[in-house]
Amino acid sequence: MPLTTQATTAIKATMPTYLAIFDLDETLIAADSASLWNNFIVTKGLAPVSLLAQEQAMITAYSKGTLDMDSYMAATLAPLKGKSQQQIKPLVDEFIDNIITPAIYRQALERIAWHRKRGDHILIISATGEHLVKPIAAALGINNVIAINLEQDHGVYTGATTGILSFKEGKVERLKMWLQQQSHTYKGSYGYSDSANDLPLLNVVNKPFAVNPDPTLAMHAQMNEWTIMDWRHENNILR
Numbered sequence: 159m160p161l162t163t164q165a166t167t168a169i170k171a172t173m174p175t176y177l178a179i180f181d182l183d184e185t186l187i188a189a190d191s192a193s194l195w196n197n198f199i200v201t202k203g204l205a206p207v208s209l210l211a212q213e214q215a216m217i218t219a220y221s222k223g224t225l226d227m228d229s230y231m232a233a234t235l236a237p238l239k240g241k242s243q244q245q246i247k248p249l250v251d252e253f254i255d256n257i258i259t260p261a262i263y264r265q266a267l268e269r270i271a272w273h274r275k276r277g278d279h280i281l282i283i284s285a286t287g288e289h290l291v292k293p294i295a296a297a298l299g300i301n302n303v304i305a306i307n308l309e310q311d312h313g314v315y316t317g318a319t320t321g322i323l324s325f326k327e328g329k330v331e332r333l334k335m336w337l338q339q340q341s342h343t344y345k346g347s348y349g350y351s352d353s354a355n356d357l358p359l360l361n362v363v364n365k366p367f368a369v370n371p372d373p374t375l376a377m378h379a380q381m382n383e384w385t386i387m388d389w390r391h392e393n394n395i396l397r
Contacts, residue, residue, distance in 0.1 A: 175277055175278055175279055175342065175344060175345060176273075176276065176278040176279070176344060176345055176346050176347065176348060177278065177279050177280075177281060177344045177346075177347045177348070178270075178273040178278045178279070178280045178281070178347075178348045178350075179281050179282075179283055179333070179347060179348065179349045179350065179359070179363060180266075180270075180280065180281070180282050180283070180300075180350045180351075181282075181283065181284060181350060181351035181352060181353065181356055181359075181369075182282055182284040182286060182291060182294065182295075183284065183285075183286060183352075184352040184353065184370055185266070185350055185351055185352045185369045185370065186262065186263060186266040186270075186282075186298065187258060187261045187262050187263065187266070187294075188261045188262075188263055188389075188390065189258075189261045190217070191258060191286055191290050191291075191294060192234060192286045192287070192290065193213060193217060194253070194257050194258070194261075195253060195290055196209055196210060196213050196234055197210065198249075198253050198257060199237055199249070202249060204237050204249070205236075205237035209233070209234070209236075209237070212233055213230075213233065213234060216229070216230045216233070220355070221372065223354060223355060223374070225355075227285065227306075227323050227325045227326075227328075228319075228323070231287070231306060231319050231323070232317070232318070234287075235287065235308065235315070235317045235318070235319070236317050238289070238308070238315040238317060239315060239316060239317030240314060240315070240317075241314065241315055242313050242314050242315070243289075243310070243313050243315075244313070246289060246315070250289060250290065250293055251293070253290075254293055254294055254297055258294055258297070259297060262298070263389040264389075265387070265389040266389065267298075269350070269387075270298065270299075270300070273348070278348070279302065279342065279344070280300050280302060281300075281302040281303070281304065281336070282295045282298075282300055282302070282303050282304070282305075283303075283304040283305075283324055283329050283332070283333060283359065284303075284304070284305045284306075284324065285305075285306060285323070285324055285325040285326075285328075285329070285355070286305060286306065287305060287306050287308055287319075288303070288305040288306060288307055288308055289308055289315075290305075291303055291305035292305065302336075304324050304329070304332045304333065304336055305324055306319055306323050306324055306325070307319060307320045307321045308320070322335075325355070326355050326356075326358055327358045329356065329358065329359045330358050330359055330362055333359070333362075346364040346365065347363040347364050347365070348363060348364070348365045348366075348367065349362075349363030349365070349366045349367065350367045350369045350387075351367075351368070351369060351375070352368070352369050352370040352371055352372060352375065353371075353372055353375060354371075354372055354374035354375040354378065356375075357375070357378060360384075365385075366379075366382075366384045366385075367384065367385045367386075367387055368384055368385070368386045368387070369386075369387045369388075369389065370387070370388055370389055370390050371386060371388075
C-alpha cells in the first residue's frame with residue numbers, strides 16, 4: 159500500500175541529515191564584518207577614530223594566531239555600552255544593506271543553496287558579536303547561529319560579553335553545547351573556514367573545506383588532502 163504524502167513527509171522529517179557549518183568573515187563574505195562595523199560606527203560618530211588603529215593592531219595579532227579575544231571584544235564593544243538594542247538595530251540594518259550585502263561571495267550563496275537542496279541543516283559559527291552575526295545570517299536566510307554573546311542589562315548593552323567566546327577551541331565547545339540542545343541526529347558534518355584559527359573546528363567535522371584559506375590553513379589543508387575552495391575573485395562578490 160503506497161504511503162500518503164503526509165506519512166512520507168513525516169518519515170523524511172525524521173531521517174538523519176547533514177550539518178553544514180560555515181564561518182562568516184572572509185568565508186561567506188569578502189571582508190571582516192567586525193572591522194567594517196568599527197569603521198562604520200566611527201563614521202557615524204559612535205566611536206573615536208583611535209578605535210581603528212587599536213583594532214588594526216589586534217587584527218594583526220589575529221592573523222598570527224595570537225589575538226587575545228577578551229581584549230578585542232572589550233575594546234570594540236565599548237562604543238555600545240549604555241546603548242539599547244533598539245538604538246543599535248537601525249544602524250546594523252543600514253550597515254548590512256549598504257556594506258555587508260554587496261560583499262557576499264556569489265559562490266558562498268551557491269554553496270549554501272547546494273546544501274539546502276540536499277536538505278542539510280546550515281549553521282554559522284563566528285567569532286564576531288551576535289549583534290552583527292545574527293542579522294547577517296538572517297539576510298542569508300540562515301536561522302542557526304553561534305556567535306559571541308553580548309551581555310545586556312534590561313535590553314541595554316553593558317560592553318561586556320557573556321559565556322564561552324566562540325573563538326578557536328571555544329567554537330568547538332559552543333558547537334557541542336548547541337548540538338546537545340538539538341532534537342536532530344546528524345548523519346555527518348561539513349565545515350567551511352578561511353582561517354587557521356578555526357583548525358580546532360575543522361578538525362572535528364567529517365568533511366572540512368578550506369575556503370579562501372590563509373597561508374597556514376592552506377598548508378594544513380594540502381598536507382591533509384582537504385578540499386580547498388578559493389572564491390576571491392573580483393567578479394565573485396555581489397558589489
